[in-house]
Amino acid sequence: MAEARRLYPDFDVTRSWALPDMPVLPGDEALDSYLCRVGFTTTPLEYTRRAYANAAGDDMRYISAQVAREEWADTSAGIGDFRILDGYDALLQDLARGLPIRLNTPVERLEWGVGGARAYTANEVFEADRAVITLPLGVLQAGSVRFVPELPPDKLTAINGLRMGPAIKLVYQFDQPVLPPGILALYSAGAPPMWWSPSFGQDTSKTVVTAFATGSYARDLLALGEAGALDAALDTLRGELKRRDLQPIQAHLANWVDDPYSRGGYSVVPPGQIGARAMLAQPVDNRLFWAGEATAKNAWGATVHGAYASGQRAAREIISTF
Numbered sequence: 295m296a297e298a299r300r301l302y303p304d305f306d307v308t309r310s311w312a313l314p315d316m317p318v319l320p321g322d323e324a325l326d327s328y329l330c331r332v333g334f335t336t337t338p339l340e341y342t343r344r345a346y347a348n349a350a351g352d353d354m355r356y357i358s359a360q361v362a363r364e365e366w367a368d369t370s371a372g373i374g375d376f377r378i379l380d381g382y383d384a385l386l387q388d389l390a391r392g393l394p395i396r397l398n399t400p401v402e403r404l405e406w407g408v409g410g411a412r413a414y415t416a417n418e419v420f421e422a423d424r425a426v427i428t429l430p431l432g433v434l435q436a437g438s439v440r441f442v443p444e445l446p447p448d449k450l451t452a453i454n455g456l457r458m459g460p461a462i463k464l465v466y467q468f469d470q471p472v473l474p475p476g477i478l479a480l481y482s483a484g485a486p487p488m489w490w491s492p493s494f495g496q497d498t499s500k501t502v503v504t505a506f507a508t509g510s511y512a513r514d515l516l517a518l519g520e521a522g523a524l525d526a527a528l529d530t531l532r533g534e535l536k537r538r539d540l541q542p543i544q545a546h547l548a549n550w551v552d553d554p555y556s557r558g559g560y561s562v563v564p565p566g567q568i569g570a571r572a573m574l575a576q577p578v579d580n581r582l583f584w585a586g587e588a589t590a591k592n593a594w595g596a597t598v599h600g601a602y603a604s605g606q607r608a609a610r611e612i613i614s615t616f
């Protein structure tokens with residue numbers, strides 16, 4: 295941090311502690327318009343775009359300034375980022391212990407009403423008194439799971455009021471160290487803007503370098519096709535490291551936008567939609583309950599801890615109906 299501050303005088307200006315206490319416009323506004331009113335010039339705006347908006351899931355014009363400010367002020371999940379050393383699998387294994395989890399069983403239709411809830415897959419029907427819907431927002435928006443009867447209007451308003459941010463990762467494996475010693479991550483002014491090495495601190499002769507892109511960064515790269523996106527992103531890395539000779543031994547594009555079971559990265563609250571996540575979280579007729587990152591409180595949306603807490607909230611709601 296200290297090094298980043300020394301090298302980039304604009305570094306701190308994107309952090310909440312550097313923002314003046316100026317409220318957003320009544321009814322909310324887009325993050326870029328708010329930051330312009332606060333006094334951001336081109337350089338800090340560009341920095342915010344690659345360092346904050348990219349991680350938040352979409353372009354600044356699609357991000358609610360009110361929600362961004364809430365998120366910056368919220369420290370209830372702890373300060374900073376945490377990494378599960380054994381990988382996220384470890385968390386899921388623990389949560390799933392003893393439960394009859396069925397993988398590769400897509401639900402095609404969900405019937406619900408006074409008699410209970412029935413989830414139809416290609417060959418089976420699962421019946422229960424109540425259902426907890428944890429489908430990704432992108433899947434709900436695409437309508438690929440049919441609700442019978444149709445969901446009530448306020449639920450559809452919430453689903454369509456949010457955005458599913460487009461997210462991709464580009465992963466390269468090199469047979470040599472690539473990032474300068476001691477450097478774990480870098481932000482580029484090009485696309486993709488965010489790079490890091492999961493090999494950092496690992497005892498391996500090979501180096502994996504990952505790039506993460508959302509919003510226009512992701513849309514523009516995807517428009518080049520898989521090979522084109524991988525080439526264009528590699529070119530950005532070569533430029534940043536000033537190593538035109540850099541050649542990976544393997545490259546992979548992880549594309550959540552075109553994955554039918556996610557249809558994007560995670561939810562984004564657009565300007566004026568600050569109540570949409572809470573509305574999405576509301577149970578329907580004490581029959582359908584809602585969990586998943588898009589139903590978390592705004593400051594925790596789009597995160598694993600938000601998804602986790604939303605499941606606990608849905609469980610409490612169901613218990614309170616007994």
Ligand SMILES: Cc1cc2nc3c(=O)[nH]c(=O)nc-3n(C[C@H](O)[C@H](O)[C@H](O)COP(=O)(O)OP(=O)(O)OC[C@H]3O[C@@H](n4cnc5c(N)ncnc54)[C@H](O)[C@@H]3O)c2cc1C
Binds near residue numbers: 402433439462556599
């Ligand atoms: C690239 C990327 C990086 C991220 N990095 C971080 C991070 O560093 N920290 C953090 O906290 N969060 C991060 N997130 C966000 C985090 O992963 C999500 O918020 C979280 O996984 C959401 O959990 P969920 O249960 O709501 O949804 P999901 O994990 O998406 O689970 C929904 C499940 O529904 C399944 N499904 C879809 N359609 C059907 C169907 N028809 N029938 C049955 N099942 C279906 C899907 O296969 C999926 O398993 C990241 C997300 C992405 C995409």
